[in-house]
Amino acid sequence: MTRNVPAARRGRFPRMRWSTSIASAAAIATAVTLAGLAAPAAATPAPVTPSPVTRAALDPSLVSGRGAALGFSEQEAEKATTNGTVIGPDRTAYTLPAEASGRSAVSLKPGQYVQFTLPAAANAITMRYSIPDAPQGGGITAPLAVSANGGAARTMTLTSQYSWLYNQYSFTNDPNAGLIHPDWWITECKCVPSQTTPAPVISTPFRPMHFYDEQRLLLGRTYKAGDTIRLTAPAGSPAATTTIDLLDSQVVAAPHIRLIAANVLAFGADPFGKRDSAAAFDKAIAFAKKTHLKVYVPPGRYQVNRHLIVDDVTIEGAGSWYTIITGKQVTLSTPAPDGSVHTGVGFYGKDASAGGSHNVHLSGFAIEGDVRERIDTDQVNGIGGAMSDSTIDGLYIHHTKVGIWFDGPMSNTHITDTVIADQIADGVNFHTGVTDSSVSNSFIRNTGDDGLAMWSEKTADARNTFDHNTVQTPTLANGIAIYGGTDNTVSANLIADPLREGSGIQVGSRFGAEPFAGHLWITDNTTVRAGTYELNWEIGLGAIWFYALERNIDADIQVVGDHFLDNTYNAIMLVTDFPVKDQYRITNVHFADIRVDGTGTSVVSARTAGSASFQNVDARNVGAVGVNNCGSFNFTPAGSEFSLTDLGGNDGGGTTGPWLAAWELPNTITCDDRPPVVVPPAPSPWN
Structure with a gap:
């Protein structure tokens, strides 16, 4: 997405006696916060x-x-x-x-x-x-x-x-609304409503x-x-x-206080949130850049009803429990060139087309938005734009559209120790040429789309890492999704309870993404209660889901040391969409040192042409045949178009026997389109 970037504001500001007024203001605001x-x-x-x-x-x-x-x-x-x-x-x-x-x-x-x-x-x-x-x-x-x-x-x-x-994507707040897209396939009635006479009746509230x-x-x-x-x-x-x-x-630590800084209170910010403080923040940011100081935001609740453009500046709060920056969603008088019809609180780097921002450091505050509906063209994210050589640390981002959405090209930006909750769409999205960047030790809960995503639209995301994050309860899509890109890593994350039309981890050639190239490491992650029901296909997905929709997936993909626990359907799924099943393949995927504890259906479900290798993949409490191998659904005399290579050490299984049996190799057809689900027992220690 693109957006307008307002010209930087300029002005002269008086010198301040930082040592007295700032400390007392911080103490007053802290007292207000705790009163x-x-x-x-x-x-x-x-x-x-x-x-x-x-x-x-x-x-x-x-x-x-x-x-x-x-x-x-x-x-x-x-x-x-x-x-x-x-x-x-x-x-x-x-x-x-x-x-x-x-x-x-x-x-x-x-x-x-x-x-x-x-x-x-x-x-x-x-x-x-x-x-x-x-x-x-x-x-x-x-x-x-x-x-x-x-x-x-x-x-x-x-x-x-x-x-x-409610309703179909991109949803509505009206529980009584009719279909948003009356020409879409509706699973509940197995019909295309606009081609059905009489038109189907849906119960409301719908979905x-x-x-x-x-x-x-x-x-x-x-x-x-x-x-x-x-x-x-x-x-x-x-x-x-x-x-x-x-x-x-x-236990929340006492408020952080910085005495020598451009304190927003000195420029007229209101810590009680009764009036808009956006202009005061702009002045503090400009003064800090001019004097090479940091911006400090003391405890308080500050109303900011538009984007704050940040470049070459450090902004510190007293801690995300004490410094709250909040704003109303504002309807624009005319849509912005990027299609936005609203604005709201957010810290934005300059657009990548204008060179982006650099050396931005944000820490120790909360961003409380006011987003109540999903409008994909709106730039109402907690943090947005392009920021290179930057850090985001210890924030709490709540009620925005996307917590952090970066539009590259940009590089070397790192998100740490941050909590993102109750988003109408993604938690974090590295979009279009984000490189050498990371999200680590952060917690994402209740997103309306992917919790963490790398989306290589137009330009590849490269050499990025999602490491040691927790992603819980995305209500749509995936816990972690990688759409194309080069040499990226997903490691040591915990992903739980994706709800519908997604997986714990998805590797997807879709949404116009550039191809996968180089390698993709997916190592030492744990998913639990993943592998949801795909509403449109009416099948269960895998806790990890490879999806070739627009291209082959053929980079070197290593899935090593991951644990897939209490899988609602399959642990591992590889799919090419049916209309392109004879055009695209999934190859060069390698699974090693994997634990699968409980599947409602299979360990591996293959609905594609291609191949994968398996080594030391241990499984137990498997509810159906270990490998559900449909290939490309051509059912050739030579067997499935998908082959499995057994590199040894693949142990365990379920009621049907070993999960990877000799008779299934390399490409025996074992296709059961919708096997019955056997609810697995709760996960337990692995002896």
């Missing part, structure tokens, strides 16, 4: 066994060394104490349990509660929840009482204004999704391990049900 949160001390109850700590709803020992480590403890509501109703587990799309972490949650009626016992000291919580939509769409608000150790409760205001999408949201709360004091946090849906709540998915708890 009213401290609860009166309560008597400590008798020791209670803590609610289990999980990672992606798994025992942490099963994913040791994989995913992000950001210092919070995750506890699932269905494992806590409650007088509400546990819903799930269920993996059926368009249901509340299916979109929950671990595919289960707790539903509270007014007056009911769920109570968590802290496993470690904490002064802050993040709570993931869902409340109903308004009958006509647009969301409602409802209270939630939060109390510690049975003490006085404070009230959080929950909202469904940023959730509840509801994206139910959950999250909120954070500073508790005002530090509670110790064994203390309890109770969440109660108050009597009289307008929400008929309040569904709690999980609680994250942690």
